[in-house]
Amino acid sequence: MFGARCLLLALRRCSSAPCPKHKQAARLRVCEALEAQEVAGDIKVQGWVRSVRSQKQVLFLHINDGSSLESLQVVADPTLEHRDLTFGSAVEVQGKLVKSLHRMQNVELKAENIRVVGPCDTLMFPFKPRERQPLEYSRQFPHLRCRTNTLSSLLRVRSEATAAIHSFFKDNGYVHVHTPIITSNDCEGAGELFHVRTSNKVQEPGENSHFFNVPAFLTVSGQLHLEVMAGAFTQVFTFGPTFRAENSQSRRHLAEFYMVEAEMSFTESLQDIIQVMEDLFKTVTSIVLSKCPQDVELFHKYISPAQKGRLEQMLKNKFVTIPYTEAVEILKRAPQTFTFQPKWGRDLQTEHEKYLVKHCGEVPVFVVNYPYDLKPFYMRDNEDGPQHTVAAVDLLVPGTGELCGGSLREERLHFLQSRLERYLDLRQFGSAPHGGFGMGFERYLQCILGVDNIKDVIPFPRFPHSCLL
Numbered sequence: 001m002f003g004a005r006c007l008l009l010a011l012r013r014c015s016s017a018p019c020p021k022h023k024q025a026a027r028l029r030v031c032e033a034l035e036a037q038e039v040a041g042d043i044k045v046q047g048w049v050r051s052v053r054s055q056k057q058v059l060f061l062h063i064n065d066g067s068s069l070e071s072l073q074v075v076a077d078p079t080l081e082h083r084d085l086t087f088g089s090a091v092e093v094q095g096k097l098v099k100s101l102h103r104m105q106n107v108e109l110k111a112e113n114i115r116v117v118g119p120c121d122t123l124m125f126p127f128k129p130r131e132r133q134p135l136e137y138s139r140q141f142p143h144l145r146c147r148t149n150t151l152s153s154l155l156r157v158r159s160e161a162t163a164a165i166h167s168f169f170k171d172n173g174y175v176h177v178h179t180p181i182i183t184s185n186d187c188e189g190a191g192e193l194f195h196v197r198t199s200n201k202v203q204e205p206g207e208n209s210h211f212f213n214v215p216a217f218l219t220v221s222g223q224l225h226l227e228v229m230a231g232a233f234t235q236v237f238t239f240g241p242t243f244r245a246e247n248s249q250s251r252r253h254l255a256e257f258y259m260v261e262a263e264m265s266f267t268e269s270l271q272d273i274i275q276v277m278e279d280l281f282k283t284v285t286s287i288v289l290s291k292c293p294q295d296v297e298l299f300h301k302y303i304s305p306a307q308k309g310r311l312e313q314m315l316k317n318k319f320v321t322i323p324y325t326e327a328v329e330i331l332k333r334a335p336q337t338f339t340f341q342p343k344w345g346r347d348l349q350t351e352h353e354k355y356l357v358k359h360c361g362e363v364p365v366f367v368v369n370y371p372y373d374l375k376p377f378y379m380r381d382n383e384d385g386p387q388h389t390v391a392a393v394d395l396l397v398p399g400t401g402e403l404c405g406g407s408l409r410e411e412r413l414h415f416l417q418s419r420l421e422r423y424l425d426l427r428q429f430g431s432a433p434h435g436g437f438g439m440g441f442e443r444y445l446q447c448i449l450g451v452d453n454i455k456d457v458i459p460f461p462r463f464p465h466s467c468l469l
Helices: 002-016 030-033 147-171 223-227 272-290 295-305 309-317 326-333 350-359 413-417 424-428 441-449
Strands: 040-054 058-063 072-076 090-099 106-118 235-243 256-265 320-323 363-370 390-398 401-408 433-440
Touching: 030 040, 030 072, 030 106, 030 256, 030 441, 040 072, 040 235, 058 106, 072 090, 147 235, 147 272, 147 295, 223 235, 223 256, 235 295, 256 272, 256 441, 272 295, 272 309, 272 363, 272 390, 272 401, 272 433, 272 441, 295 309, 295 441, 309 441, 320 326, 326 350, 326 363, 350 363, 350 401, 350 413, 390 433, 401 441, 433 441
Parallel strands: 072 106, 320 363
Antiparallel strands: 040 058, 040 090, 058 072, 090 106, 235 256, 256 433, 363 390, 390 401, 401 433
16 A cells, blocks of 8 residues: 555655746747848747749748738748748748848748648639739728728727827826726717617616616716816816717718817816827827838828828927817808808808818818807816807818817816706816817828728728618
8 A cells, every 4th residue: 555655655755846848939920020020030920921922942921920021031942832821821940041132122931830720712702812902902801801900000099199199198187087988978969870779679677767877878978077186186187088980981980980089177278278189190190200211101102192292391399279260261262162061050060170180281280269159068168259259269170171189178166057957066176277178080080091981990880870880
């Protein structure tokens, strides 16, 4: 019995003893391999085949994994070719990273083993190698269009722009707040809301018809929740999805889009808000241009050739500021005929916004001090006599029109009491002058990349009669 127990303990020690490990190939992303300055042995790259070219003595592949616009060239012996090794297939390639003889690339991967992880039926696949499809065509395939150069570049730009926005606010002392997506208020008062209801259609007797006991909606803005937080933090921001049930098929509207919103306490000047808006645009754009030069260049070369020059003008020039009243007078004197006749007291239309930007030299324009009746209840009354304006601002940019909207908030309780019995407590307990703004993230991307349709700057566009995936 004792001997058996000793044998069992010995076996356990042997089984737990370290075994010699086989050295695994180092996994590199395509962008890391392309940036390598030295040759490297025994590496592994995983991705999707962008092209296959078989010659008598050599097999060429180009592999992309989404980390870079440029693909990595793979050189292999023709014996490694496989019938499933086609355009679009998912592969894992193991080999050595060597110096390339081609002048357009520094390195290439000399393959020792190629494994097809997932084959691709090229006849059924909607995209073909070396074919540049229109954006409208790609939009039909939301589950596959990320494989195209255009959308993959767009997604890398989105990622870098998102990081740059967060960095800008963090570097300037703002606190990031996660504002709710489900809300009981209509911030803008426009009534274009998505109602939130449970999927349970059978209602029990005496049961409240509302899950939250009150009507609930998808948020149209995080502003009112930011105003709450601005009562304890002097600078706050949020960045998340917002929703508008606007029955519009225009190139500038989506039912779901992302908004960057900021709120600043102890702010009594509209110019302070204007300066933050301009700094945010220029800082984020400069970072995107430095981090994604190839991706941005793809749009400026193939989608909107004139956008590069316009963007350079925006970054190097000071943005223009004009009052709403002056803007209307400029429009009235315009030599062109507008579909919507400009008149004081009416909102500016897209055609007006684009003309004002052109009139001011194709640089962004801040239009300030809008008529009281055009703007929501929370904007600060300028108390300026018969015209009666509020301290509001819209930022108009070339090609896109309105990009940002902001204002000083009405912090004076007696003014709000005459307008709306809502959020009055916020004005009674330590209220301070404050203001803020919101920037549509997709419109920002349209502006810097020159994309005409907003549906092409978001991975899964939601608009009337379309909710694919």
